[in-house]
Amino acid sequence: MLPTTEFALLRRVATEQAGGRAPSLVAAVIRDASILWSGARGFVDDATPDEFTLYRIGSITKSLVAVVVMRLRDEGRLDLNDPLDKHVPGTTFGDATVGQLLSHAGGVGSESPGTWWERSPGGDWSDLSAELSGEDLKHRPGRRFHYSNLGYGALGELVARLRGRSWLDAVRAEVLDPLAMSRTTAQPNGPHARGLAVHPFADVVLPEPAYDAGAMAPAGQLWSCVRDLANWTAFVGGRTGEVLHPDTVAEMREAAVIDDSGPWTAGYGLGLQLVRVGGKRLAGHTGSMPGFLACTLIDPATQTGAVALTNTTSGVGILSLAADLISLADEHEPPLPQQWRPARIDKALLELTGLWHWGPAPYHLRILPNGWLDLAPAGGPGRASRFRPLDHDRWLGLDGYYAGETLTVHRDTAGTPHHLDLATFVFTRTPYDPSAPVPGGVDEAGWRA
Template identity: 50%
Template sequence: MDALSEDLELLPATRRALRHRVAVAQREGRSPSLVAAVVRGGEVVWEGSRTCVEGHGPDGNVQYRIGSITKTFTAVLVLRLRDEGLLDLSDPLGKHLPGTGADEVTIAQLLAHTSGLAAETPGEWWERSSAALRPELTDVLGEEPFKHVPGTRFHYSNPGYTLLGSLVEALRGKPWEEVLRAEVLEPLGLRRTSGLPQAPHAGGWAVHPWADVMMPEPSEDLGLMAAAGQLWSTTEDLASFARLLMLGDDRVLSAGSVREMRTSVAPPEPGSADLGYGLGLQLADQGGRRLAGHGGSLPGFVAGLWFSEADDVAAVVLANCTSGLPASTVAADLVAIVSEAEPRIPEPWRPFREDDQVPLELCGPWYWGTSAQVLRLNQDGSLELSPVGATGRPARFRAEPDGTWTGLTGYYAGETLRAVRREDGSVSHLDLASFVFTREPYDPATPVPGGADPQGWRGIG
């Protein structure tokens, strides 16, 4: 591990707590081995492992199969296509990949598991059987691919991500894994992430539920299902991938696009996406801490990658057992251990520079009817709308070149905030999604819908 700055190094008590959590997980989960890593400040600040083999243990360079964390890699590829203008997330799949039997499902619905497609493929358990049984997409979807009306609910779908992998291939004209390597793995330096295992790698094991004995699991090439769960990786590589998901990297995907990935677009599903599901990312609440990431499993392996953007902490856990060890839970626990024991030291407060354009005329109290609100300008140039009382609709807004502001969060996400000016250039009121915000409640000098009573405010006669 590279030398770390004083602010990044973990305290001995924190390191011991991490080591203890990993040790308990490996023992109680009865996994032949487990390897974990924690990222803070963009650096790996802790690595740990446990194994049942004396004198030997995995490290951050040993490959494990990561199962459905593969879906997040696939989502990154799709967002890249969107950012290049090759597709729109609202496009029906059939516009780019016709004839699948799911032509009307949108790309966004596939990414967020709201397509209504079945959770699994028809026929044999696809994760433990030959890809030769599914040579065509029709074999992946079956004769009755839909279980729900598209767009009506969250329903996790492995075939849905198979379609996204085929979409990538159709628009790039190359195999999914080749595109992934050229556009994500190589730019990020993920040399130990691959479709097939590369030594050193762990073997997958099934552990008997009622006796301490094991049996090797078969390792199948998933064929068309690869985009849903094929990849092998390491904690070192996944730590770098976590940095991308938290911060963005213009070589692969911008900060704005990864922020979009971790924004909920599907309703919550307890146990799978507690706060909903984004575009290839699960979202969860951990005692008030917002987490984003993904879990994964295939016969012989379990995996978890979770991060807290607010705390700037990510954790990866990989183990080689079919079940019994909750890798996602353990990864989330590692995030909590560091975040709670060593809270992030905030950046120092700094004022705007003298040459910055600061729209002070928008800041301060405003009223929507009788509801008091406050607009505050943040250091990053965004506007924050907050209710003064117990009720209201908080939101954050991004400045646009034409002087308007676009909502980024909450009820006003995507809506336009516009300052309406008088003839002398001063601000009369704000227009937000047809709502008029005034400096005084129901200001009679502004065009409040319905107007204000000419007698004004008064008490009981």
């Protein structure tokens, strides 16, 4: 990036490291799946950390587990509306659905029973499930957002049972290896930062423990580095390779629940955190474990993302840092729009384009570069959606009011598009065309003064 941009980014990192008294802090800006800039402050073993230095990433682990769950869904092995009991029977929160657990809406307690799992060695699933009690369900499933590490412990066990191998082996084979995240591991292997707590009233540090969390490991066990997390950040932005269909990742980025503890600026999708900052809608996840804070965020609209990792228990505003790096990059060097060029499309689609009317309201139907359709009001606010083809003359709504609804093209005897049926709404070439099956019929006297 330009020297002025790089200095602004480094200054933001340096200010956070000094102000938060972080032993080390490393960060990067990603755009279009490439690292545009990376920088670090502080020291790891008397050396400046780099893109390959490992840090514990905490709850970013949850997002990786969620990808395997969504792969199982796409394969037909489970449904997001399945109760947990169908796949992992015997818990005290078995009525919570898979989708609710993914979005922290299952009402499950935030932590596992017993001692605080983040600072304690963990047993296997049988050990954990034996400790569960009626106290583990805090809210009616679906009632509200309630962040649950315990729920993701259960999702890790679900993955293990349906895949016939550990959750970690499934994540490694289905997510880490395809995304070339070779340094992301359950235990550090190679240069890594040590987790530290910084004394609140003196410039001294205390090493934090780093145990294997056992059955709770799917909630926050993994270690990673900036280089690997750059690939992951691009994945969240939609560059999904063969791991998931882009539509599935877009579904994961949809707000399933919102955090209504204050003005709505944060929500949660299916394994992904969502934040609204400065007009941007960012997706990713934060992570914290004793001695570590981590964050990865991306703006899918600009494909600009950021990663930030530090080895301190508290004191660093890791999410605001990542969001600020994205904003600085886009403000100093906004991405250029793709160059326009004529598209290769099915010419038969051209007869669908142009002016349509929902009652008296005019709409425009356009062909998008990928062969999808865009239906939007001709002017002013209204219901707008994109559609992708299902089969001949049938299209599936992708977003907006008509997400998941079917648009069907009806033709006259000559084969010319006559009207559109969209979730029982009929769109016609002229307002309230009497020759179309307008719901309720059209006054026989027609339009009048």
